[in-house]
Amino acid sequence: MKQSSEVAVVGGGIIGSAIAYYLAKAGHRVDLFEAGQIGSGSTRAAAGMLGAHSEYKEFGALLYSFARTSQQLYEEAEADIRALTGIDIERRTGGLLQLVFTAEERARLSDICSLEGVTWLDRAAAEKEVPGLTKSLEGAIHIADDVHVTPAIACRGFCSAAKISGARIHAFTRVEGIAKEDGQYRIQTSKGEWQAEYVVIAGGVWSNALLQRIGLGTPMYPVKGECIAVTNTEIPLSCSLFHDQHYIVPRNNDELIIGATKVRGDWSTEPTSGGIHRVMEKARQMLPGIDKMPFLRSWAGLRPQTIDGKPLIGEHPEMKGLFIAAGHQRNGILLAPVTGKMICDLIDGKAVPEVWMEAFRVDRLHTDEEVLM
Numbered sequence: 281m282k283q284s285s286e287v288a289v290v291g292g293g294i295i296g297s298a299i300a301y302y303l304a305k306a307g308h309r310v311d312l313f314e315a316g317q318i319g320s321g322s323t324r325a326a327a328g329m330l331g332a333h334s335e336y337k338e339f340g341a342l343l344y345s346f347a348r349t350s351q352q353l354y355e356e357a358e359a360d361i362r363a364l365t366g367i368d369i370e371r372r373t374g375g376l377l378q379l380v381f382t383a384e385e386r387a388r389l390s391d392i393c394s395l396e397g398v399t400w401l402d403r404a405a406a407e408k409e410v411p412g413l414t415k416s417l418e419g420a421i422h423i424a425d426d427v428h429v430t431p432a433i434a435c436r437g438f439c440s441a442a443k444i445s446g447a448r449i450h451a452f453t454r455v456e457g458i459a460k461e462d463g464q465y466r467i468q469t470s471k472g473e474w475q476a477e478y479v480v481i482a483g484g485v486w487s488n489a490l491l492q493r494i495g496l497g498t499p500m501y502p503v504k505g506e507c508i509a510v511t512n513t514e515i516p517l518s519c520s521l522f523h524d525q526h527y528i529v530p531r532n533n534d535e536l537i538i539g540a541t542k543v544r545g546d547w548s549t550e551p552t553s554g555g556i557h558r559v560m561e562k563a564r565q566m567l568p569g570i571d572k573m574p575f576l577r578s579w580a581g582l583r584p585q586t587i588d589g590k591p592l593i594g595e596h597p598e599m600k601g602l603f604i605a606a607g608h609q610r611n612g613i614l615l616a617p618v619t620g621k622m623i624c625d626l627i628d629g630k631a632v633p634e635v636w637m638e639a640f641r642v643d644r645l646h647t648d649e650e651v652l653m
């Protein structure tokens with residue numbers, strides 16, 4: 281017998297979990313289907329930086345406003361998740377230190393310095409902020425609002441808060457097909473059939489399989505990222521260190537997360553010795569003492585990358601009630617709250633900025649090719 285839901289969310293990464301959270305809080309009947317464990321995809325691998333400003337060069341003004349909104353939403357989500365579930369998503373408020381090695385680099389990054397909450401530090405001031413920092417700096421940009429969270433815990437936080445607000449969470453339940461029948465969606469899962477009024481596909485890079493079946497081609501490809509963790513008991517570090525897309529991020533438990541490589545089109549999730557070597561080399565240039573810290577573990581994850589670098593967020597142009605929220609590439613942790621809220625507002629018929637609707641249109645990248653590089 282078919283079971284029924286109002287909104288079926290496909291995927292229990294940070295994006296699906298945030299969507300379930302905002303929908304359940306708004307009073308919708310939500311069922312979330314996750315093929316594996318909650319948060320076991322790209323989310324598990326992430327460093328968790330909420331880098332609205334440090335990604336400014338890549339984002340441009342439009343994505344910056346979207347990212348900034350999300351950064352601000354994290355503040356209230358953190359408090360609400362804690363109140364509802366007792367989970368601390370480990371939002372550390374030390375900000376981010378973007379290292380600058382040359383005068384040319386400083387000139388290139390000058391527009392970031394004009395953003396709110398951003399301060400230029402000369403070399404002496406940067407060294408004072410982080411003892412043990414490399415001596416070969418021109419200076420550093422301190423970004424107060426580019427804080428970070430622990431992604432797996434944040435994902436669990438959104439999911440648990442959604443559950444307490446009425447959502448049903450179905451882990452280890454794969455969605456195998458979606459079809460429209462008599463005005464409702466029929467959802468075939470590995471554990472039986474469901475029907476729902478609305479469906480949201482939030483399956484990260486694996487969304488391609490479902491998108492292809494609903495005529496949207498395969499608009500995403502994986503960008504593999506490899507990371508390692510070491511134990512730090514020596515250097516007091518409250519901020520993240522960032523340079524040239526590489527970073528060192530401190531966790532609450534004395535771990536430092538060091539990342540990450542970018543390997544386009546690689547679907548494997550095993551870290552390689554070459555990848556580990558490359559991230560260590562970059563980390564050593566930032567914080568030479570990292571070499572002596574005990575090694576803990578390494579891992580890899582797949583960033584869901586779209587061809588034009590922007591996520592797909594919105595309703596299918598022909599299949600009304602079918603939404604997509606995927607392709608957040610290396611900023612899905614940052615963009616989860618604003619994505620969750622945007623999907624909820626769209627389902628509720630509330631206003632969403634027109635520029636976001638247009639920029640994230642889900643049919644803009646239509647292609648039938650298997651893997652796009």
Ligand SMILES: Cc1cc2nc3c(=O)[nH]c(=O)nc-3n(C[C@H](O)[C@H](O)[C@H](O)COP(=O)(O)OP(=O)(O)OC[C@H]3O[C@@H](n4cnc5c(N)ncnc54)[C@H](O)[C@@H]3O)c2cc1C
Pocket residue numbers: 290291292293294295296313314315316317318319320321322323324325326327328329330331453454455456482483484485486487490504505506507539540580581582583584605606607608609610611612613614615
């Ligand atoms: C090394 C690395 C570092 C990163 N660092 C950061 C960072 O510092 N800050 C930041 O903002 N972002 C970061 N990211 C990016 C971020 O991890 C991703 O953008 C984000 O996790 C994407 O979330 P998602 O929910 O879309 O995808 P995922 O986390 O991959 O979740 C998708 C889920 O959907 C499930 N699924 C797929 N298909 C189905 C189906 N048919 N049925 C049921 N379930 C299905 C999968 O099992 C998976 O669990 C990083 C990524 C990597 C790899």
